[in-house]
Amino acid sequence: MGPTVVDETTSGRSASIRQRDFPQQSFLGTPATAPGPTGLGMLRDLGRIRANPLQYLVNMTDTYGPIVQFPIPRPPTYLVSDAAAARHVLMSSPRAYSKNTIQYSALSLITGTGLLTSDADVWRRQRRLVQPAFHTGAVNAVVGHVVDALDRLQPVWQSLPTDGGIVDLDEVLMRSTLEIVGASLFGTDLTAAADRLSRATLRALDVVVARARVPISPPAWMPTPGNRRLRTAVAELDEAVGAILQGRADSKSAQGDMLDLLLAEDDQGDQLAPLEIRNQIVTFIVAGHETVASALAWVMWLTATHQDVQDRLRAEADELLGAEPMSMESLARLPYTRAVFDEAMRLYPPAWLITRRALADDVLAGRSIPAGALIVTSPYLVHRDPAVWSQPNEFCPERFFNVDTRAGAGAQHFWPFGAGPRMCIGREFAYVEGVLLLAGLARRVTWTTPTRSHAPQPEPLVTIRPRGGVPLVVSRRD
């Protein structure tokens, strides 16, 4: 096991604090209301919340226990870090907990009512119509796009001096994951449009992250600078999607990519309307690009600082991929590489905040929750809970050989892809992309930290990004 990974976000957290007694019943025997900071305390902390939201969530949990009530009257807002309670919320039917929250409303300014933001019957119909685009054959095709993306990186490695050169692997991976999602969705004929589309999406997301961080934002129609930036970015998005759909309509022939499947009728003759297709395309760019790139950027940093892990994953990749070309079957035969990817997502889950709105009164971990409440859960807190994970801040991929991450006990404490009916539709896509890209990189290059480098600080935006990127010394292996 390598040295302890400590970042300022988690330092000081201890099992003894988490395991303190937090009374769960009022003297009348009814569920107690949850403890939490006062309005004044929260006002005093505003600067700290903005500067480091992850640390704030950790502090609140350590101070007040597994259910924290924030002094926000409308909606009453609760932070839920108890794994069973958080899973109960996520696993409940959309009739009990909906996605009608500030975060998803802000996101829907970009994605519209797409699969990520829709609710109830609208969501159910969309999921049924979109699911075929993620069938096994479509996910198999991702392998070819990973191989293409690795080939396109070859000139970058060739241009490095023989003793290695500094490359920001975060930037490289952002580009590669965009290429892969773009090619899987639109086919290679439309990569230029995909590039425009994703740039506009990322610009719009900046505005939306700023909106979602404060309880009250100016209405979207007000001509504030943020709203104007958002409107311009969304107009660009719409233009790029329009061009893609027009191109597909003009070509009249199926390309065999995910877009074809999105455009198809289902067996009941139902079909997504043009606006719904636009919303799904933007949703896939938003949900499927930066998430995988962020997870991989952390993998690169963690394996640069744990050379033993990097050596072991390279040995696994060499043994398998030295003997046969990369294929869908490779995934099952790279268990250590997959464990490295999982362990990075345990420490830095890209989707670090998952919110829901309670539609009826409920009780979570012994605390009463009123209908209308905003529930904030975070895999970041559950994944580092010292009561569950031994040495939770250590990077130790081996632990995934002991925890079944798909079912059984471990699943409750590891959910980078969410849980329940709204679980990520792109989970298999992400594993194929993430694990195979990592194995392919390990075959081609080695990476290590430059002298005088500092651990990048986690910056929780839409995903947890490594602030300042991941500049590492990269050397090609030939």
Ligand code: HEM
């Ligand atoms: C490491 C990569 C990824 C992570 C960590 C991740 C995480 C998540 C999480 C946590 C959710 C559930 C959100 C909630 O319950 O509120 C989700 C939903 C979703 N993800 Fe992913 N995701 C990843 C990759 C992808 C990819 C590659 C795609 C598509 C190409 C994708 C598309 C979606 C969509 C469409 C939903 C909404 C599903 C629904 O509600 O029916 N994701 N993702």
